[in-house]
Amino acid sequence: MANIVVTHFSGLLVNGKYRTSVFYEGFINSLLENGNNVLHVITSNYLLRPWNGSNTTISPEIGQLVLEEIINFNPDLVISFNNSSIEGIEDAVDCPIALWEADTFQFFNDKDYVKRNADRYHFLAFASDAIEVYKRELGISDNRVRRVPAATGVKSTKEEKRYNISFIGNTFSASPTVFKYLAQHPSVRDLDTSVFSDAQVSQYCETLKTLSGLDGHAILFRKSGQDRLSICHRLFEHGLHLFGPDDWYRLGMLGDDILDAYDPRVVYSLHHNQLIYNRSKVSLNINHAQASTGFAWRVIDILASDSALLTTPSSDLKALCGDKVSLQVFNSVAEADDLAGKLLKDNSLREDVIAQQNELVEMNFRWKHRFPIISEFTGVELNAGPEKGTYKEVLVEPTANVVSQAVQEIYRGITAVHKAGRIVNTKRGLQARGEVSIGARHRFLIFILQVYAALRAFLRRIRVVSRTVNFCKSAVHFIWPNLVVLVRNARMKSTENSAKEYE
Known part of the structure; x- marks a missing residue:
């Protein structure tokens, strides 16, 4: 019985929760039915740019919490679609990591990192041409990539034909700005890109983005x-x-x-x-x-x-x-x-x-026809037996500890700001008292006291500034990820499909 981590992006937001599409659900169900335990990570919950972006999480703490879940699961294999995963997973686990192209390599996360560390991964391809793309883009040999055609969990049943x-x-559909650009640049519109290789397509899209400021893939x-x-x-x-x-x-x-x-x-x-x-x-x-x-x-x-x-x-x-x-x-x-x-x-x-x-x-x-290919390639047996495996989806949030620490920092910061005002008043009072009590006959002593008061106030202000800086850093550390989450949730809400589910 193998422990398998499956990570992928989802654009399906329904009733406040990212959902798994039919393909991933069928794949995971088949893993379970064949005796494997599955830990499921929907990366849209944790990444700012989970598709064609970066595996950097919305906060370091969130990333650490997800990695801890993965480490505690003790995986035998990680399967990551489009390399939409969690930053640091390559070092956190010592099992094979298989990257599978849900789209094409040009839409992977952290492509440059994958190129630099290609030896850390096994590469899986649905389409025949994807194998050549991997080899060309990553400089890998044939033994680092396998083709695994798609399979399904859908079954034929007799239903009333509706x-x-x-x-x-x-x-x-592309946006109006794309078509406006094409109307203004007919040479782009008329160019036959069907003969382009994937590498040429990527370069062409980058060039289009530089020239137009628009998504080159949307134009192409x-x-x-x-x-x-x-x-x-x-x-x-x-x-x-x-x-x-x-x-x-x-x-x-x-x-x-x-x-x-x-x-x-x-x-x-x-x-x-x-x-x-x-x-x-x-x-x-x-x-x-x-x-x-x-x-x-x-x-x-x-x-x-x-x-x-x-x-x-x-x-x-x-x-x-x-x-x-x-x-x-x-x-x-x-x-x-x-x-x-x-x-x-x-x-x-x-x-x-x-x-x-x-x-x-x-x-x-069926997926049972595909598992032997993956098993032979990665060395992890996926057709483990008739006993059904266990399933868990990773769902983590910031801990109360972090909230408590941030609140304490905010309190200390407010106190420091309050002290700053008192320090200024203390300095002025000291100067005033010195002039009154010592008088004109001891101007040298007055000067010394004034210098001392100014220096003391200056040093206190340095401590206040340092305290305030630390407060701001802590506040940013706490508030920024949560602000990002709020903005992301607002954006999600604007695109969320709250319609009734099909039945």
Whole structure:
């Protein structure tokens, strides 16, 4: 029975809590079912920039608390998606650390640190082209990276068919400032980047960011949103239903079809996704432009359900399926329209496709098929046995001790400020008393007393300043992380989806 730490970013904020998406939930459930204990870290709770950012925590104390949880768990393996993890974990544990590309390497946290310390990690790749990216970016050899294709925890069940076609996903729509920049710079808009390598894409995006001040990836990958929208528009006439974040409402200006098709209920869990796919005759996948050979995780979820997959092309998917499944692949909006019509009209065709899909998943797309690859690569056995493992999610907050210390520092600081006023008055009083009591005949003594009083006041002020500086440092140490948390929570609240969950 192995102890596995799983860390990942989440953008799914529901009712004040970051949630785990269907992919991670299925992966973790399979680890548990195969006899492993899992400690789960959703890094969005602790990092300021948990995606394509840094593993620096919102405060040193928070980072230490999370690391203590990990150390006490005594892990045999850490699996970190996109290297969204906790700073210092590399030194805190002596077990293997596997970095797995949830997106691509260019969206990892702390990429420079990973490059400098590549020998500390094992690298896992979903897509075939990701292996070459790792080798090129990190200078690692073949024995430091393994390809582990996606798998799923979704199961096929017979449900009442409520939707002709369903799509669960984002709009990937760029902001108006991106399109304004493209309108002003048609040479950027017309450039064919499909022939670029990942390294060239990264350099190009950096150049765009320098020139425009905008996110280079948003400019480069804008067509993902445009393609997604054009395909969905064509499929509305076939009864397409949309699920995902409420960004879809922003596209309502393009027509009421989107408003009618979009279901605002919250969808994130394995249960939600499984229900929607099993209630759909056809389920749609539209890959993002960054997936040059790979495919979205939803593809395997759909293959495992009681719904026919309708998808954009992927060389990896074609290679994995071979001739075992009659994949319904479209290369244009017109082809998507044609295939959707055929699948909806021909029940026999649709049922045959679904049966082929389900058989393939049970043969090759469950996590039990992937664990031997990871075990052989890392030396940690993941198919441990029939006894189910234990699960814990890391949830830590600042301790009362730290609050108490900060309050004491604040009190001492206020006292020091009060003393500063008394010191000034004392000095003035001393000078006044000296002049009165000693008189003009002893001006030299008066001068000595004045110097003494000034020096004494100066030294006291130095101590007060030092005390005040220490107070300010302590106050900043306490207040800053909490202010960051408050700002983060306010930002989270503004983007939180408080709609009813799908059922």
